[in-house]
Amino acid sequence: MNPTRRTVLMAGAAAALLPSAPAFAAIPKADAAATPPYASYWYxxxxxSGTPGSGITWRSLKSWTAAGDADLAFNAASVPLATRFTPTQANATARSGQARVQSLVSFGPTASNPSQGAATADYYALTHWAYMDELxxxxxxxxxxLILAPNAPxxxxxxxxxxxxxxxIFLPPTAYGGQLQWTRDLVQKDSAGHYPLAAQLVAVAAAYGFDGWFVNAETSGGNTALGADMLGFVKELKALAVARGQRVTWYDSMTVNGTVSWQGALNTQNQAFFQAADDMFVDFRWSTSTLASSGQKAVDLGRxxxxxxxxxxxxxxxxxSSVSWDAIVPSTKAHVTSIGLYRPEWTRNHLPASRTPGDFHAADDRFWTGRSLDPSRPDTTDPWRAPAVSVADRSTVGSLPFASVFNxxxxxxxxxxxxxxxxAAWNHLGVQDLLPSRRWAVHTSGQRPAATFDFADAWRGGSSVLVAGVLDAPTVLEVYATQLPISVNTVVELTYKVDAGDVNVELAVxxxxxxxxxxxxxxxxxxxNSGNGWQTVTVPLTxxxxxxxxxxxRLTGSGETARWRLGGLAVHDAPDTPDTPATPSDFGITAATGGDLRFGWSAAPGAVRHYELHRLLPDGTPRFLGGTGQRAYFVTGLKAEQGEQAARFELRAVGELYTSSAPVTVTHTW
Structure with a gap:
């Protein structure tokens, strides 16, 4: 085991060892303390022994109930799992139906990890979902x-x-404070021989809206009896999970005899766990030969x-990183296994503290797309075999209406x-758009301009797509792979802006x-049509x-340096006016402590992309406070404006085409 694998986990342990979301049928009065909501974690x-460190709350999963979960409304996901399709591959080396990609990502600390983003842009804002199959x-x-539920954004x-x-589910090695009692707690049985914590895990995932559990049992000292109990637990967890549309992944750690011995392979020591689960993460000790034998064993087991x-x-x-890529995803024959990326948030973490969102996305594009930064023409001499080189991208843009502001x-x-x-700087992945899957495929016979997400200007949200460089030949930027039906009323709306140069714009369909x-x-x-400043042009697909x-x-320039921004794209069948969401109801302040407020509301009927909360300044100017897909939001550090006796807030529902509902308002007396 590589010591660097536990960096974040050790830091949290050391600090601590020193001395479906509920509806708001009726919003309660703000007579409770407005504490920040955090992502949930349990033993x-x-x-x-002892007491928890500062900012840490010890909770028992066995005693968890949805009704008693005060932060459930903040932590329950709002977006169902979308259906994907695979377009023709962006390049000749990417395969469809072979290797997949799993990412193990630490987005923040175990404790005090905000439920709904934070007031900083410095965040691992993952965007290359198109190459990933499990997070x-x-x-x-x-x-x-030891047990972490992913936060809603x-x-x-x-x-x-x-x-x-x-x-x-992380049962730590004893070197990092792991206690075998916690493994026994997890696999305890009731009087009927069932595993009550397996049922609890499935109930948590169902209430929070995520898709299952990764089981990582690395605490040594077990015996054959404990190994049998763990296997029984995984089998029951899987059976209960399947009934709720959830899945289970097993980490190559504990063996069938109850000891912890990382195999770096699928073999007789762990195949029973693999058979009980949906899939298995093979520890880093693998070699070319053990991966080859593992892949064959999976096939022999009917998997x-x-x-x-x-x-x-x-x-x-x-x-x-130096990786034996040909052992996993050889370029000249069928892939051997899938890829399990451990901690790809390196793309943010290795950068200096002064990093900007642009710095992060440049490193992240390099990681996922490769040195060429263009999946349509990968650099075959690049020693880092980026996922885009081996794995076909997928898309979920398959129904109308569809819109993106490239947030x-x-x-x-x-x-x-x-x-x-x-x-104010911010992060909240829950308001992230459906983003282009192959970034950035650019086709031109001339110089290739750079394409990137940019944060210096945007039409809506926090970012736009910036194309910058010499346009000395017509240049096509692929934006979305889609499966969108065309009718006589279908239109595309393009929102864009020319920052510099002379650029002629055409929609490519x-x-x-x-x-x-x-x-x-x-x-x-x-x-x-062209114009000055941000403009939205409607193009019928006649x-x-x-x-x-x-x-x-398709962008055509005059051969000089140009800067062109894409701020929005929408495809829909054009009625006289786009559908506008209904207004949410029961909007109120559920808890207040000074300038810290918890808001709650009931869902607006119909299709809602997310909700946006504004504060109305004394002169009526709206100030954006945050957006969320949930029916609750926390705001901190508010202060009265000069001469203001009460603060006014308004909430709107935002639809798929970014039309907004009429507002509902509430006041807070200082």
Missing amino acids: PDSFP VFWGGSSGEG IVDAAHRHGVPVLGN SRYELWAGVDVESNGSN TGHGLRWYDGGAVTSD ATEEASSPGATPPYTYLPV GLSGTVHAIGV
């Missing part, structure tokens, strides 16, 4: 808690892109070899209609797939029929 049953909300420590963003999210995640530790070196889920300020409505992997889709180019398979833009 199976018993606690460590594990990694964490846990002996001094805080992460689940909502992942689900929007079709990626299931698993909570983490897919791609249900094995070969562990790739990128916590310390990220895209500079990555964090930003330096908040924009609405191109104007700044809050100058393909009604057929690309003819081969890496080829440019067979676009039809439709003219777009003369086109069938299905939109790809949407992009």
Whole structure:
């Protein structure tokens, strides 16, 4: 076991060892303390000796109930898991139906991990969902808690892109404070021989809206009896999980005889656990031969070899890591197993403290797309075999209406209609858009301009797409792979802005797939009117029929440096006015402590993308406070404006086309 794997977990343990969301049928009065909501974590049953450290609350999973969970409304996901499809591959090396990618990510500490984002743009705002098949909300420590439920923003963003999210069960090695009693607590039986904590785990995932559990039992000292109990527990957990549409992943750690012995392979020591679960993370000790034998054993057991995640530790070196890629995803024959990325948030963590969102996305694009930064033309000499080189991207853009403002889920300020409505930095992945899957595929016979998410200006949210460089030949930027039906009323709305240079814009629409992997889709180019500043142009798909398979833009310049921004894109069948969501109800302040407030409300009927909360200043100017998919929100540090006796707040529901409902308001007396 590599010591760097436990960096975050050890830090939390050391600090601690020193001395479906409920509806608000009626909003209670604000007579309770407004405490910040945090992502939930538990011990199976018993606690460590002593008392918890500052900011840590010890909780027992065995005693958890949804009715008694004061933060459930903040932590329950709102977006169902979307269905994905696979377009023609972006390049000739990416495979469909072979290796998949699992990511084990620590988004924050075990304790005091905010439920709904925070007032900073410095966050691991994952955007390359198209290459991922499973996300594990990694964490846990002996001094805080061992069982982690992923917070709602992460689940909502992942689900929007079709990626299931698993909570983490971490039974630590004894070197990191693990106690064998916690393993026994987890697999305890009731008088009927059932495993009550298996039922609790499934109930938590159902209430919180995530997709199952990653089981990592690494506490040594067990025996054959404990191994049998663990196997029985995993079997029952899986049986209960299947009934609720959940899944279970097993980590290659405990063996069938109850000892902890990382195999780096699927073999007789762990195959019973693999058979009891949906898939297994193979520890980093694998070799070319053990992965080959593991893949074959999975097939011999009647399972897919791609249900094995070969562990790739990128916590310390990220895209500079040396990996025997041909042992996992050879380029000249079928893939051997899937890929299990351990701690890809290196793309943020390795950067200096002065890092910006742009710095993070540059490193993240390098990690997921490769050195060329273009999945349509991968650099075959790059020693880092990025996921885009081996794995076909997927998309969930398959129904109307569809819209995106290219919001990555964090930003330096908040924009609405191109104007700044809050100058505070923020992060909240729950308001992240459906993002382009292949970033960035650019087709031109001239110089290739750079394409990236940019945070210096936006139409809505915190970011836009910036294309910058010399446009010395017509340049096509692929934006979305889609499966959108076309009717006589279908239109595309394009919101964009020219920062510099002379740029002619055309909408690119393909009604057929690309003819081969890496080829440019067979676009039809439709003219777009030009103007100054942010503008939204509606383009009817006149003369086109069938299905939109790809949407992009073609930019033609004068051969000089240009800067062009894409701020929004929408596809819908055009009525006179887009559907506007209904107004949410029962809006109120559920708890207040000075300038810290908890808000709650009942859901607006119909399709709602998210809710947005504003404070109305004394002159009537709205100041954006936050957006969320949940029916509760926490705001901290508010102060009275000069001469203000009461603060006014308004809440709106936002629809799929970013139309907003009429507001509902509430006041708070200072």
